[in-house]
Amino acid sequence: LEIASRLSFFLWSSVPDEELLELARQGQLGRAAVREAQVTRMLADPRAIAALVDGFAAQWLNVRRVGEVIVDPDVYPTFDESLLDAFTRETELFVGNSLREDLSVLELLTADYTWVNERLARHYGLPGIYGSRFRRVTLPNPDRRGGLLTQGGLLAATSYPGRTSPVLRGKWLLDNVLGSPAPAPPANVPAFPENEPGVAPKSVRERLEQHRSNPVCAACHSTIDPLGFALEHFDAIGGWRATDESGRPIDALGSWPDGRALNGFPDLRAMLVNPPEQFATTVTEKLMSYALGRRLEYHDRPAIRRIVRDAATIDFRWSAIIKGIVESPTFLLRTAS
DSSP states (O other): OHHHHHHHHHHTSSOOOHHHHHHHHTTGGGSHHHHHHHHHHHHHSHHHHHHIIIIIIHHHHTGGGGGGOOOOTTTOTTOOHHHHHHHHHHHHHHHHHHHHTTOBTTHHHHOSEEEEOHHHHHHHTOOSOOSSOOEEEEOSOTTTSOSGGGOHHHHHHTEETTEEOHHHHHHHHHHHTSOOOOOOOOTTOOOOOOOOTTSOOOOHHHHHHHHHTSHHHHHHHHHHHHHHHTTTTBOTTSOBOSBOTTSOBOOOEEEOTTSOEEEHHHHHHHHHTSSHHHHHHHHHHHHHHHHHTSOOOGGGHHHHHHHHHHHGGGTTBHHHHHHHHHHSHHHHSOOOO
């Protein structure tokens, strides 16, 4: 019964149905073949897609924050509530399709398509899309847009009302894509230097360089900022741009944590999926934590590595990762108290 409950709350965010309960009463859920068949059945149920999108994906990607985005109307006068709603719906449909079609989790970053309605298509500069209905479209320039990293909602949620933030974007990448959270900022961190009235505005890059001149700040920002700079071609509401808030040409040159240079979104995306185990491990960790309802500990790492290694044989598909989690001792056994 405990296995039935854990399976049901993981995949459906609800109580077990009669079939699961009957198998539990018969003692059948102790058999791996029965569990695998039940996972296949449950994933085919529409409840699984809805629960994993509304629960797991919203939690992992901070989709709920998209609805809280505040935008400066003087800087972005075209922004409105309909665009904000479209941002959320795009990510929900995109992730839901990935789960429904049992695609490789790598395609979350590499996809050359997305879901748009007329309002969102206009924002992205995609012609020929009319009406409020969302539909799948192939993106004309994958080097400018494609996958989660370029979706307007996630870009807006990692910006300030009137400008982009390489710090927020870099931290989001470290936390949610690389699975290497940045350390907490130390106490008494100096305020970020803002532009002064009557003085020629400095770019965000210049102000961050000024901020990093303090050794206390440099320790964290030297890792966070270079990743965020790679997304500087996207403004605070996810639109593509050639100049920044100060009117200067965009400088999207950043660097990987190991020091390798990366120039803009295409380089960032390529490095995030090479090696492919890197992103697949992050997804597995986030999904395992969601399934268990707790943070992962050091003793969970062998199970994570085994799941990722096995999933690699079928291109890191969702079903392989989910079944690997369900079959892991971490999922099936209680933690000793």
